[in-house]
Amino acid sequence: xxxxxxxxxxxxxxxxxxxxxxxxxxxxxxxxxxxxxxxxxxxxxxxxxxxxxxxxxxxxxxxxxxxxxxxxxxxxxxxxxxxxxxxxxxxxxxxxxxxxxxxxxxxxxx
Amino acid sequence: xxxxxxxxxxxxxxxxxxxxxxxxxxxxxxxxxxxxxxxxxxxxxxxxxxxxxxxxxxxxxxxxxxxxxxxxxxxxxxxxxxxxxxxxxxxxxxxxxxxxxxxxxxxxxxxxxxx
Numbered sequence: 001x002x003x004x005x006x007x008x009x010x011x012x013x014x015x016x017x018x019x020x021x022x023x024x025x026x027x028x029x030x031x032x033x034x035x036x037x038x039x040x041x042x043x044x045x046x047x048x049x050x051x052x053x054x055x056x057x058x059x060x061x062x063x064x065x066x067x068x069x070x071x072x073x074x075x076x077x078x079x080x081x082x083x084x085x086x087x088x089x090x091x092x093x094x095x096x097x098x099x100x101x102x103x104x105x106x107x108x109x110x
Numbered sequence: 111x112x113x114x115x116x117x118x119x120x121x122x123x124x125x126x127x128x129x130x131x132x133x134x135x136x137x138x139x140x141x142x143x144x145x146x147x148x149x150x151x152x153x154x155x156x157x158x159x160x161x162x163x164x165x166x167x168x169x170x171x172x173x174x175x176x177x178x179x180x181x182x183x184x185x186x187x188x189x190x191x192x193x194x195x196x197x198x199x200x201x202x203x204x205x206x207x208x209x210x211x212x213x214x215x216x217x218x219x220x221x222x223x224x225x
Binding site for chain 1: 165219
């Protein structure tokens, strides 16, 4: 079982729609969870972090965490073509070290 | 906005040669990391570094690899006797305190090509 598993993708949504990206993790001791956006050929960019069960909203992005189900998700509202990228889920289990998922590639079609 | 700076952006080397990848972390950050990403694959942890010593390393980070902070700003990754399978993007990252609750600021990466 992979430590951090994401939708295999690719995911395609029309402009203005909600994109939903999902991630599960195997270590119940995980405490902090991150979403990074990675454009092709670029480095990952931190867009959201979440530590407590429930929802956390930042602009068009909402992260959701359910520790009992070992599940974290990212919703992107009013998707724009500029949101087209690979989204990486990362989980911290030890101090500072992140384990990344394979990523889900999102395409937003105009 | 503070940045993590990596040089060179692209390095081509012959198999068996040594390469040094350089990073300048954000000045008030205390924890530094190297990750790599083989083309089309996931971002993989190599090593974390704090207070001038390695705090954790992965099984990938064997004797072929070493890290150093030669002065107050630079953080380097040395790869000895490079192999074809070392070809990847190498990312340096830093965060303020290394605790679980901080995400990373990544540098723009060094694309290493071993021929």
